[in-house]
Amino acid sequence: MTLQASAQAQLRQFVEQIERLEEEKKATAGDIRDKYAEAKAVGFDPKVLRKIISLRKKSQTERQEEEA
Numbered sequence: 384m385t386l387q388a389s390a391q392a393q394l395r396q397f398v399e400q401i402e403r404l405e406e407e408k409k410a411t412a413g414d415i416r417d418k419y420a421e422a423k424a425v426g427f428d429p430k431v432l433r434k435i436i437s438l439r440k441k442s443q444t445e446r447q448e449e450e451a
Contacts, residue, residue, distance in 0.1 A: 419429045438446060
């Protein structure tokens with residue numbers, strides 16, 4: 384029965400960690416939205432910023448393949 388209690392505790396720990404990470408993800412998404420709004424307020428186009436960020440995520444090889 385100890386194994387079952389141990390498994391329950393481990394499962395509870397995983398669930399709590401995932402819940403905490405989900406909350407952090409929500410907060411981060413809100414921060415990102417705020418940055419786009421801030422950039423827009425000073426005159427930058429959010430669509431262009433999103434495209435730049437998308438391009439920067441890709442490797443140079445991927446970018447060259449898309450351009451070809």
